[in-house]
Amino acid sequence: MSAVPEYVLRLLPGVQFTLILTFGGFGIGAVLAVPVAAARRSRRRVLRLLAISYVETLRGVPPIAWLFLLYFGLAQVDIRLSSLTAGVLGLGLIAGAYLSEIYRAGLRAVPHGQLDAARAVGLGTARIYRHVIGPQAIVTIVPPAAAFLIGLLKDSAIASLIGVPEVTGLSLRFTQREFEGLAIFTAAGIVYFALSVPLATFARWAGTRLTARLVFG
């Protein structure tokens, strides 16, 4: 176990891939979730059904299966993605499904009277969301979205199974050569823990900042 600190250092090159996967996936998901959440609230049944199908399908199949489909599966029809692209894309598609549900819960938490009041003063739908509903919903959205981001940091480990040399992937490579599994994966655990602490702190900070801005202007 004395080798743990050394392995922590040797795993550092994997951190950049872990971060690319995490933030790339989260970024894609955060954008993708906007139209999905909007469709979910649409008056048109078709749109609502499409959104529900997307969310349920993405959440109903294990994340690795999606990564395998993108990486190994698409190759069968001659679409060849790099493992990193497949990883970011797959995590992004999954994040879109989960985040759209978080957005939806946030929007639902804004009392209906706010919508009525905004309509009563003659605001259009876009402005209502931009100026009235959005700022209030975001307070409810940030904490679970932040928790999801931290979850995604750990879920990014599955990209090792399609060959992305991120923290877990590197650990596996070292283990196969050096037979120090206990030390290596303890080091990996430490790296993930060390990455999640600043993320959690940042999330808490962002959460209080947003609430403060909404309440105190």
Add this chain to the structure above:
Amino acid sequence: MTRAGAELGVRTAAAGTGVGTSPGAARGEPPLICTAGLGVRFGDLDAVVDVDLDVHTGEVVAVIGPSGGGKSTFLRCLNLLQLPTAGRLQLDGEVIVDADAGRFPVGRRLTGLRREIGMVFQSFNLFPHLTALDNVVLAQVHVLKRTTEEARERGREILARVGLESKAESRPAHCSGGQQQRIAIARALALDPRLMLFDEPTSALDPELGVEVLAVMRELVSDGMTTVVVTHEMAFAAEVADRIVFMSDGRILESGPPERVLREPEHERTRRFLQAVLQR
């Protein structure tokens, strides 16, 4: 007893009947429960200050006063749901709590004390996952170690006594507020307590449902149950209480027989409170 407690005893005796109405006191027995210099402090806030109160067997004491005046906190000290931060508490003349010396009962002594004292809460606090009968049976089996058959039989008797035999198999959610509170009274009575504490038992109820709860309490009192009740129902207090205690800002400002405290209050604060209540 502390000097202050002795003084209170003298005051009530001088006021006329008071303690004299209770049979236990007449025989010169120690009070069933007695507090001396009792205080509760939450941080910087004094919720209860230097309260001396004797309750003798068979006596009915009503505690009245403005909200936030420490009535409920004081009541909760009597069965140690709230630990006092100052003063002493005696049961049958034996010191149970000496907060100044940091002496509190724990374990069996604490649960033993609580089973002798029944408590009824403002918000009923019935166990929602159990039927009315099982609410009444639970502590009989697990605290008194009665057999289930014995406890169920006794439970049915007591439910009948509060007029709810027909609700024995119903869950609390299927009972009205008044029925729930009567089940809560039955739950406490099932342990054969020597003292009953009521913490604003009708405050959470519509007036017409409060009436049925008061009727049950009236009957209990007429059977001789020793009772301390915190209440806003002045008419009820005047009717059943041997003694009324007025609490404000954590202190007992006045204490005596209902006719005197309610009709000729000595204290300005009591007068203002009664005026405000009676105008409602």
Add this chain to the structure above:
Amino acid sequence: MIAASLIERWPEWLSPLLGGLGTSLQLTAAFLVIGLPLGLGFAVMLSAQRRLVRAVAVAAVELGRAVPVLVLLYLVYFGLPEADIRLSAFVSATIAISFSFAAYTSEVFKAGIAAVGSGQREASQALGLTHPQEMRLVVLPQAVRIVIPPILGWVVIFFQATSLAFAIAVPELLNEAYTIGSSTFRFLSVLLLAALLYAAVSIPASLAIDHLDRRRGPLT
């Protein structure tokens, strides 16, 4: 044409994939048997009065939540043999997934315990129940009802996490699909069928849980 070629060999693959799904479900049953009591135990420890007990629980739960399941899996499978503890791949996967499941659900159990109001505790104490009696007879029966829907949600998520056992060659559903894919080079077709089987379990389960959650009124 593409669609037809995608599914043409599904009938012949269905049987091995269903076998794999069986293994996935066995793993699910195994992590439930170990993980549920462990999660409840962590939750009770997290609400304990003794600081040492709480500290042990906090450390275990933080470890389970901060480290990816895949890393836990490798840690058990590759790490423990170095300490001369040799476990089969299935047992290793069960241990890692159970531990992670318990860490996540302990928070739910803890919230459920906290959601049982202080009035219930006071009523129990006023009746003279001891602390363990209060927990066993009053708090836990109510807490369990509160937590059933969110716990079932975690069960579905961790059913999918059994696919991680692929990484240590447990013959579960994804592993069977991958094996077929690498011998036929028809990854897309076989992975689609595997995805369909996962969805066939997960989606109805999720919908049923939502339904249960919406229908749940006051305790009756």
